[in-house]
Amino acid sequence: MTRINLLPWRETERKRRQRDFGMTLVGMLVFGVLIGILVHWQIENLISYQERRNHFLEGEIAQLDRKIRDIRDLEKTKAGILARMRIIQQLQESRPEIVHLFDELVNTLPDGVYLTSIKQKERTLLLEGRAQSNARVSAYMRNIEASRWLGKPRLLVIENKQVTGTGLSHFKLEAKQIRPHPADPG
Secondary structure, eight states: OOOOOOHHHHHHHHHHHHHHHHHHHHHHHHHHHEEEEEHHHHHHHHHHHHHHHHHHHHHHHHHHHHHHHHHHHHHHHHHHHHHHHHHHHHHHHHHHHHHHHHHHHHHOOOOOOHHHEEEEEEEEEEEEEEESSSSHHHHHHHHHHHOOSEEEEEEEEEEOHHHHHSSSSEEEEEEEEOOTTTSSSS
């Protein structure tokens, strides 16, 4: 019987298998790296796409913010204009009041009473003057109370003739300017 030595053949087969295994391992490693690169590239594309969308949205939001600021500025301007219009309307409505006020001051003033100073703060009048007697000041206050454009007289100070040394009583009184109702004639 012949003896066949299979060791060299086994050794050759083992080397071939190791070489095949190494090549397969390198091929799988290259394939894995290619798959990793493709996955990385796809993820980068998705991130880039989302960033473009985010930038677009940020630009649109900035435009809307500018429009909102413009609208707020317009609303402030509108409120200012409306306030001015209300003031102008009030002034237009109150324009004839000063004429009526001076007319009433003259009409309510009895003989023997003289005004030396008239001051107005909003709807309140401070009247200073001289009178021949305290009774004439009382008559003046009654006339103010009966007036359509004046009312609520209140005597602040009255100095008698003897104290002033002028032969006239000095007085200060306060009255309110009244705006009659439109239904009232006159």
